[in-house]
Amino acid sequence: MPDQVDMISYITEENKRRKRKRIILTELYFEPVLLGMAYLISQRAPRAFRCFSDDEHKHTLRKYLLKDMYDGLEVACYDQLRLTKRNFHDLCTMLRERCGLRDSVYVAVEEKVAMFLLVVGHGLKMRLLRGTYKRSLGTISTHFSAVLRAILSMHGEFIKLPDANVQPPDDYKWKWF
Structure with missing residues (x-):
């Protein structure tokens, strides 16, 4: 009988250890994932539906x-x-x-x-x-x-004014300039 009690206590301790390990892994995994999702949701721009104003x-x-x-x-x-x-x-x-x-x-x-x-x-x-x-x-x-x-x-910078000292040519077309 003592072997059975020892075996039951060992199984109970093993189950408790596994349960603690699962809790720790869950905390280590899910907390960052949930925080990351919350950050992404808060930073996301509203979806553009095809109904333009x-x-x-x-x-x-x-x-x-x-x-x-x-x-x-x-x-x-x-x-x-x-x-x-x-x-x-x-x-x-x-x-x-x-x-x-x-x-x-x-x-x-x-x-x-x-x-x-x-x-x-x-x-x-x-x-x-x-x-x-x-x-x-x-x-x-x-x-x-x-x-x-x-x-x-x-x-x-762009407009050059004419020099008054320069004589215009005698060409009849020049008068327009």
């Missing part, structure tokens, strides 16, 4: 138009903006750094300059830009004026 749709359309215009083919950029992609990016950088033109809350400098170049380069009416860019006439006019002011502020 009107503003989100307009914003997506504008981003697509601009990306297609100045990140697309060189020919397409030149046809629309009358500048190569490199010149367009250089102009935007110059207007940012030298003239202080900044992104507004909803309109990037690239979009402002693109709208300006479409009006100046193609004689496009601002009402047509309103339909294309889904912006109000007031917004387009404000940003057009801001870009125009920025470009005019650099007139010393």
Whole structure:
């Protein structure tokens, strides 16, 4: 009988040891997993369901138009903006750094300059830009004026005034210059 009691106590102790081991492993495994899941859930952005509001749709359309215009083919950029992609990016950088033109809350400098170049380069009416860019006439006019002011502020770098000492040629066509 003492052997049986010893055997039962041994089995009981072994079961208790296994149970403690399971508890410790469970704590070591599940706590970090649950903490990690809680962190991921708290950091996750809301899911994007395919029901755009009107503003989100307009914003997506504008981003697509601009990306297609100045990140697309060189020919397409030149046809629309009358500048190569490199010149367009250089102009935007110059207007940012030298003239202080900044992104507004909803309109990037690239979009402002693109709208300006479409009006100046193609004689496009601002009402047509309103339909294309889904912006109000007031917004387009404000940003057009801001870009125009920025470009005019650099007139010393781009416009060379004629020298009064130089005699113009006798060519009859020269009078227009």
